[in-house]
Amino acid sequence: MISPLQLAFYRGAGGKYGAVQFNFRRPHYYCVNKDCKQKVYDSTFPPDKCPASGCTAGKMESREGALFIEITSAKGKNDYDWDRKIVMALSISDLSQLLMVLEGHQNEVELMHDPHAKTANSGTITKRLKLLSPKGIYTPGGGLLVTCSQSIKDGDTISHTVPLSPSEVKRLAVCIRTAIPQTLGWN
Numbered sequence: 519m520i521s522p523l524q525l526a527f528y529r530g531a532g533g534k535y536g537a538v539q540f541n542f543r544r545p546h547y548y549c550v551n552k553d554c555k556q557k558v559y560d561s562t563f564p565p566d567k568c569p570a571s572g573c574t575a576g577k578m579e580s581r582e583g584a585l586f587i588e589i590t591s592a593k594g595k596n597d598y599d600w601d602r603k604i605v606m607a608l609s610i611s612d613l614s615q616l617l618m619v620l621e622g623h624q625n626e627v628e629l630m631h632d633p634h635a636k637t638a639n640s641g642t643i644t645k646r647l648k649l650l651s652p653k654g655i656y657t658p659g660g661g662l663l664v665t666c667s668q669s670i671k672d673g674d675t676i677s678h679t680v681p682l683s684p685s686e687v688k689r690l691a692v693c694i695r696t697a698i699p700q701t702l703g704w705n
Contacts, residue, residue: 525693529680530592537598538589538664538680540693543607545703547578583701584608585694587647589666589678602676604668606631606645610701613694619649619662620691626650642671652681662687 522542529535549556549568556570558578565578590603608616612629619627628648634640648665661684667677682690699705 525690527680527682527686528596528598530594530596530598533592533595533597536589536591536678536680538587538666538678538682540690541586541588542697542700543584543586545581545583545701547580549573550577550579582610583697583703585613585697585701587666589664589680591678604645604666604676604678606647606666608647610698612647613698613701616649617691617694617698620687620694644669660684660687 522544524539524541526537526539528537530537547558547565549570551568551573554568554570554573556568556573558565558569567573568578584607586605586607588603588605590599593599606629608629615627615629618624626649628646631645631647632640633643633645645668646666649662650665651660652663662682663679664682665677665679667675669675
């Protein structure tokens with residue numbers, strides 16, 4: 519099976535704005551043994567046991583797919599600051615919320631992720647993704663601003679904004695609509 523290709527939008531030709539990339543990760547099975555990093559893609563049913571040689575856990579669990587967004591700012595003309603990029607894994611719930619804006623059902627959406635939720639480090643890093651119209655009111659067929667920020671408790675805040683044209687909004691909506699059933703392996 520061919521790995522999904524990346525959907526990318528670059529806005530650094532004039533040294534302004536930045537780039538945003540979307541990468542799809544298919545659903546997969548993973549080994550429950552913390553010391554084993556074995557993952558199995560392209561399997562309709564869970565493997566009977568972990569295929570890694572020497573793995574004693576044996577049990578495989580399923581994980582739904584996700585759409586990863588990577589966004590960064592431009593440092594100069596066609597030069598992007600990938601060292602300060604922000605990466606977020608968007609779940610099926612997140613994708614549905616983004617689709618509401620991309621298809622014109624609501625004006626904006628803001629998603630907040632805490633990579634350390636449900637751990638002792640909860641709240642140390644927060645990531646926010648926001649889609650909104652440059653004019654504040656989104657109309658179908660209009661462009662959008664994609665803004666992502668990352669805050670580290672008692673530290674640095676990074677923020678990147680990339681505008682999307684109306685045709686790019688449509689392309690992203692079509693890709694997300696296609697990705698939703700694929701995150702569950704329904705394709």
